[in-house]
Amino acid sequence: MKVMRLRSALQTAGLALVFLVAGRADNGFAGPASNQQIQAKLTYCKTCHGLSGQGFRGYFPIPRLAGQQTQYIENQLRAFIEHRRTNPVMLNVTHGLRPWMIPVLAGQFKNLHPGPLGGAPKASIAFGRKIFEEGLPDSNVPACFACHGPDAKGHNEIPRLAGQVYWYTVKALTSWTKERGHGSAKDLSAIMVPTTHNLTHSEVEAVAAYLSYLK
Ligand code: HEC
Numbered sequence: 001m002k003v004m005r006l007r008s009a010l011q012t013a014g015l016a017l018v019f020l021v022a023g024r025a026d027n028g029f030a031g032p033a034s035n036q037q038i039q040a041k042l043t044y045c046k047t048c049h050g051l052s053g054q055g056f057r058g059y060f061p062i063p064r065l066a067g068q069q070t071q072y073i074e075n076q077l078r079a080f081i082e083h084r085r086t087n088p089v090m091l092n093v094t095h096g097l098r099p100w101m102i103p104v105l106a107g108q109f110k111n112l113h114p115g116p117l118g119g120a121p122k123a124s125i126a127f128g129r130k131i132f133e134e135g136l137p138d139s140n141v142p143a144c145f146a147c148h149g150p151d152a153k154g155h156n157e158i159p160r161l162a163g164q165v166y167w168y169t170v171k172a173l174t175s176w177t178k179e180r181g182h183g184s185a186k187d188l189s190a191i192m193v194p195t196t197h198n199l200t201h202s203e204v205e206a207v208a209a210y211l212s213y214l215k
């Protein structure tokens with residue numbers, strides 16, 4: 001009888017330990033099991049975003065994540081989860097993420113350096129560069145480089161634009177307020193609203209083409 005009680009007490013303790021470890025894993029505990037889960041998720045991300053995060057021109061343009069700022073990726077994953085940014089594909093993807101995975105996954109792309117996909121029309125690249133470096137003072141468009149950096153590599157919550165898939169950048173800039181900044185609390189996407197309103201379609205194409213060839 002005593003032995004039975006001891007055994008069941010041990011089993012309960014063992015169970016408690018398992019729950020404790022699982023609970024810690026949810027809060028960022030980086031054990032081998034959580035490492036495996038991250039690698040599995042990463043393989044999933046790469047089926048769409050490319051083996052080296054280079055992006056893809058599919059039915060939906062799929063953005064390049066290679067070299068992207070960790071803080072920016074984390075912010076976007078949270079924006080999808082909180083429905084501040086709408087996209088049916090990424091809504092589904094982020095639905096399957098545990099909270100502890102988000103900062104870990106966000107840091108997995110910074111050190112990838114594939115070449116840009118290319119393929120954008122080249123005719124207005126010089127004009128695109130002028131927009132990036134000088135803005136369009138007559139239509140209240142600021143120089144992009146003031147925030148995105150001289151090499152368009154971004155910084156923290158400001159995204160890298162260099163080498164981004166042309167079709168994705170065009171889509172992002174032409175459907176900004178339809179897809180971002182939803183919900184009661186204003187988020188960082190508000191910073192880009194005046195710029196996206198003031199750029200014409202051909203100006204968007206020019207700056208997106210210029211950016212898509214930057215390494
Ligand atoms: C089924 C395809 C698919 C999978 C799998 C997928 N993505 Fe995406 N992802 C997309 C598409 C499409 C977009 C573009 C959304 C848009 O246009 O707003 C996107 C956008 C993003 C963005 C926004 C990028 C930016 O520049 O703003 C991030 C960050 C992102 N995905 C991260 C991930 C991560 C991390 C994973 C793995 C957990 C993942 N994605 C898996 C298709 C996918």
Ligand code: HEC
Pocket residue numbers: 063075131132141142143144145146147148157158159160161169172173180187188189190191192195207
């Ligand atoms: C005042 C600072 C500022 C200026 C100037 C600025 N941006 Fe941005 N931009 C941002 C911030 C901040 C974000 C991230 C917003 C978010 O998290 O939703 C962003 C996001 C973007 C994105 C989305 C990237 C992605 O991967 O989805 C594009 C494209 C972009 N900017 C292009 C431009 C272009 C082109 C110009 C110049 C015409 C420009 N930006 C000028 C601050 C700026």
